[in-house]
Amino acid sequence: MPSGYFAYLHDLLKQRSGLLVTPDKMYLLETRLMPVARKHGYRNLQELVDAMVAVPDEPLTVEVCEAMNTHESLFFRDQAPFEMFQETILPELLKRRAAQRRIRIWCAACATGQEPYSLAMILEQEVKRLEGWKVEIIATDISHSVLERAKEAVFSQFEVQRGLPMQYLVEHFKQEGEYWRLSRAIRDRVRFRPFNLLDDPRPLGRFDVVMCRNVLIYFDMETKTRVLHAISGAMAEDGVLFLGSSESTIGITEDFWPVEAGRGVYKRTDTPPSVAEQMN
Numbered sequence: 370m371p372s373g374y375f376a377y378l379h380d381l382l383k384q385r386s387g388l389l390v391t392p393d394k395m396y397l398l399e400t401r402l403m404p405v406a407r408k409h410g411y412r413n414l415q416e417l418v419d420a421m422v423a424v425p426d427e428p429l430t431v432e433v434c435e436a437m438n439t440h441e442s443l444f445f446r447d448q449a450p451f452e453m454f455q456e457t458i459l460p461e462l463l464k465r466r467a468a469q470r471r472i473r474i475w476c477a478a479c480a481t482g483q484e485p486y487s488l489a490m491i492l493e494q495e496v497k498r499l500e501g502w503k504v505e506i507i508a509t510d511i512s513h514s515v516l517e518r519a520k521e522a523v524f525s526q527f528e529v530q531r532g533l534p535m536q537y538l539v540e541h542f543k544q545e546g547e548y549w550r551l552s553r554a555i556r557d558r559v560r561f562r563p564f565n566l567l568d569d570p571r572p573l574g575r576f577d578v579v580m581c582r583n584v585l586i587y588f589d590m591e592t593k594t595r596v597l598h599a600i601s602g603a604m605a606e607d608g609v610l611f612l613g614s615s616e617s618t619i620g621i622t623e624d625f626w627p628v629e630a631g632r633g634v635y636k637r638t639d640t641p642p643s644v645a646e647q648m649n
């Protein structure tokens with residue numbers, strides 16, 4: 370692809386969703402955008418870009434940006450963060466928030482919903498301890514189409530086989546032909562809404578737990594810093610941040626310190642570590 374066309378797509382994607390496409394990922398532009406080009410009657414990406422430049426077309430621009438996103442997700446992804454949530458973070462919050470009896474969780478790039486629903490299933494398991502508590506899970510993503518899928522909460526056999534313990538499948542899903550529908554009780558624990566991580570998250574309120582997993586990997590350093598800073602501003606002082614297993618705040622921002630970097634768990638730097646945490 371001629372460099373001017375690549376530069377146009379590179380800048381558009383970085384500006385709109387933070388996605389960094391380096392020249393070695395040119396093939397990704399081809400594989401993901403050619404179906405969009407063909408759907409709109411263009412023979413190649415040059416024709417698609419020419420059309421976008423000639424007449425600004427917001428729905429087409431959104432379609433192009435959405436097509437470039439990776440929506441891969443699975444239930445209880447990496448397992449350890451969810452164990453840590455259930456075994457350490459939630460019990461701590463139940464002590465710390467005993468006066469308010471309210472906990473707010475944000476899944477910041479929730480894709481098709483497996484992550485917030487995994488948390489919701491854990492909460493359902495802890496339902497006795499949570500009696501009289503209000504626990505909110507707000508799940509957001511830039512992509513409207515994945516949010517629609519997430520709200521529908523219907524998963525394929527392949528999707529429920531990846532990471533979901535059998536006990537949860539039996540308890541919370543109903544088979545419908547080749548698909549599995551999640552129960553209303555679990556779905557009702559999660560509220561979905563569109564949100565671009567490049568925007569200010571403070572209107573979403575203050576969160577005790579934020580999961581922002583497997584999305585920072587697609588951003589450049591400047592965008593990672595900006596997004597992490599914005600997230601820290603939307604967190605309670607003693608809030609906990611979960612990142613993906615190949616992501617870290619180290620060397621990117623000093624807004625967080627690693628509680629257990631191996632498990633992707635971080636706290637805001639203005640919260641000093643407890644004695645137990647210092648010994649970790």
Ligand SMILES: C[S@@+](CC[C@H](N)C(=O)[O-])C[C@H]1O[C@@H](n2cnc3c(N)ncnc32)[C@H](O)[C@@H]1O
Pocket residue numbers: 385386387388438439440441442443446477478479480481484509510511512515564565566567581582583584613
């Ligand atoms: C690989 S999925 C991660 C899903 C889930 N967090 C997990 O770890 O399984 C990345 C998600 O980030 C979303 N995303 C990409 N850029 C975004 C942005 N600027 N704001 C919000 N979401 C974004 C994509 O639409 C995609 O659904």
